[in-house]
Amino acid sequence: MSSSGVAEDLKRGLEGLLVQVREDARGGITVEVLPDRLVEAAERLRNLGFDHVKSVTGIDLPSEKRVAVVYHLSSYTNPAYVKVIVALRTAVERSNPQLPSLSKVWLSSHYLERETFDLVGVVFQGHPDLGRILLPDDYEGPPPLRKDVVLKTEGIDA
Amino acid sequence: MTLEVVEKHLELLIGPQHPGSGHMRLVAKLDGDIIVGFDPDVGFVHRAVEKIAETKGYVQIIPLVERPPLVDCVNVNLGYVLALEKLLGVEPPPQASYLRVLAAELNRVASHLYGIAIHAIMIGSSTMFMWPLADREVLLELLQDLSGARVTYSYVIPGGVRRGLPEGFKEKALKAFRYLRRRLRDYDDLFLSNPVTVNRLRGVGVIEMRDAVNLGIVGPNLRASGVPYDVRRAEPYCVYSDLDFEVMTRREGDAYSRLLVRIGEIEQSMKIVEQCLDKNPSGPILHESFLRGLSPKARAYMEQTGRVRFPALFSALKPPQGEVSVRVEAGRGELFFYVVSDGSPTPYRLRMVTPSFRNLAAFRHVMVGNRLADIPAIYGSLDYFPPEADR
């Protein structure tokens, strides 16, 4: 199945959820959804046949005062979707990053969400075990993948 | 005297200084000899690759991303460069693609041999620790001929590869494979059909197909549970669509079948490399858009030695704005790169989801209900490499 066919599928499957399905020039499919519709969209996507999460990415966007969270979904079992990766994208407020957890929809997002909480600071409500995973327990300061954590770089005045 | 029983279960902290833990801590709750709770405590090797990548130029990231999965670095390198090329819109010349596959498969064999060695020492077979590590040296020698380095090759660069095929490589590789095939039979005699091994591994740490899909585990672990998912087949990159190989799958989903899948994949990888050597087309090994930036002297050097002089263009590679996601099949499973570019010389966000991190989900699920002595057996069978998971 071509990727545009998948996009049609998604549009049909997610009807009435105020989502935006777009396809970029490089063939990536992105489903944009508002945070309060995230769980519902996820459930519908799972029912369509997307059975696992490949990645959960938090992207800090200080210019927009938001943190984007991207779930990359695909399927092991549904042959139509094995070939595609769909990005389920939402965004939360940077100052109060709260998002419902999708670990009940996809078990595979458990550790990925925990990592996003740890490194980007997005709080996933309803996550069964949200805690530090990669950073030491006594880590202090803003989540390291936020843009306000600036690393030293090599330079003339370093 | 009064006795007070506080806790029924024994909580055992295994690691990080423990011969059976690697670079992590395993927290096991035991009821007698049976595991009733299990929690891997990772993060001991978290070195912030994703954050450091935001401070480095696109080409400088290549050595950075290949450090965490040290024993499997060509595949990681390849995954990153594919993502970068997708951003740039560059398609490497055919010979470069074949060489990439060749290096990646050689490295996959080395990685599997390393995994088998660690698995064997976890259940106590010191000889089977030594043999695969000895035979891994053969592959490292081949890769060293190809790229000039022992374990961290940085072989794949945007638009091509760093070096062409050296003289006499084909004969050397075929000889190495004859040797390896003979050794695989030795492994079978000593280890795979050893009654103790079979008793220790068969039926231990079973992951059912449904659970494997739900947990989202990847690589040989997934295929051992009966899911025929291999990125090389699902979404072929480089030249995998032209090559003939089998996706090794098994039904049982236990530790033993994971071991056998790995052994089978070694065979398949050798088959792929042989095909690459046969089909290897001649031609340039770097995309011409990069060749344009080279001085005539550097070009002459390249023609003469088959080694690429880095064009100055590399130092300030500025991909257009956008985001790409790329997956490749690394030694331990599917590797996922998600690169967001804002048009500057450094990536805005680089997401790298390594196979080991995805396999981490299997631990909690698979350990409970087994015995204490099964922890290393299962841990080894998952071929989990903590630096790769923690990045």
Next chain:
Amino acid sequence: MTGRAETFLSNAARWVSAKQPIKSIIDWGITFSLWPVHFTTACCGAEFAATSAPRYDAERFGVLPFVSSRQTNLLVIEGTLTKKMAKAAKIVYEQMPEPRFVVAMGACAIDGGVFWNSYNIVRPHEILPIDAFIPGCPPRPEALIQAVMMLQAKIRKGIAAFE
């Protein structure tokens, strides 16, 4: 009373073991019995495993990777030391009986290497007394063996970093 006897005995033992030729014999024994503790701190551990494996065979020099910190006398910092691992490394070092030696393996263990500007690493020389640094990313097994040989020479000369 027993306490005093024990102090006396341990003082006597210290006195004896500082005398020639006993000291030379002890140094010879330690030289060829450097057992590194099984403590992998980062990815150089893969090369450390290769060093014990057939091609490089560190056991030729009496280097036998061993299981627990109590029975070993060599701590090899195999690559990057993260903050979380540094606490463990410190504990492992303190658990080891004297005389004990530390080898820092790899560029990361010297000054951070590729990860020099990471927010989560520690430079090992800031927390442990290190006898030998091995450059390389990762160092080849030969380099690790050379470090062991240098450490052996240092012990024979009595100039290793332990007190």
Next chain:
Amino acid sequence: MMDSIEGFVNVILGLLFTPQIFVPLVYPGLLTAAVMAIVIIWLERKVAAKVQLRYGPLYVTKRMGGVTQLVADLIKFFFAEVIVPRDVDKLPFKLGPALLLTFSLLPVVALPVSGQFEAFRSDATLFLAVALLSVGPIYVIIVGWASNNKFALIGGLREGYLLVCYELPVFISALAMAVLYGSLDLVELVRMQGPGLWGALLNPFAAVSFLVATFMSTSRFPFEIAEAESEIVMGPYTEYSGICYGLCMAYSYIKLYVKSILFALVFLGGWLPTVWPFTLDPTLPGLIVAFKAAAVMLVGVFLRAVYPRYRIDQALQIGWRPLFALSTASLVWSLFMVGVKVGGWV
């Protein structure tokens, strides 16, 4: 002056060569056991290295193939700091290794390694040796408990489980041999094996079950379970450092040494392939026993290069089912042999 020195030396030599002193201290006791353990551990490492395409210990004395490696290790352990952690049970923790070693070595007083130079004469030496051999493991459990470490505790418990399951086959197969030869006296037992009828040939079941149980009791692969390193670090000895650990490490080898001698006496014809009736000189028969014991030990340590290790429950199943059945079968076989009077000498 010379006379007095000579006299003094003579007295010392005379004392040393009294069986009651010579046997526990020199041969087959402490000194031989130590040398044997050193050589066997070295051989173990060399043989394993050979199988694994390596050299093994070499540069410590390059010309002799690194045979002094274990001496270097011993020196290192001897002069290393002995750490007594704060939370251990101090007295058993400190005494444990010494007692372990003592009780693993004690059975040699009951072993007549040359048939005539004995510490004491008894007609139940087989019984005594086997009984004394089963005391040592109890200290392993004590040591594991005293260490106050979870891994040590689990290791001690594992040893406790295994103790019952390996001692029983040893007892029963020893009993089978006693029934077969009609004596509990080891000297008598060896003499009965005279006309080439080694115990291992007359009752192979007993030999196999005794040997397997021996390897099980001395933590040889595939039964290296009480100190399985990738599971429970070093088992009961996890907290030991310095010479205390050295003693613990020697324990299993010395136990293997003693059991190998016992095996050589009961199943491999003891000192027999000498001139019959043997000469007054006890050296040669003694050497023969040592040689046979070394061969058995080598088999034991060679298994390391071949097998992974079993899980504790699997080992217990092997101990209680096939091994126990085999030893019982050996007893029945002995009774049958006695019944039909094989060899005509019963």
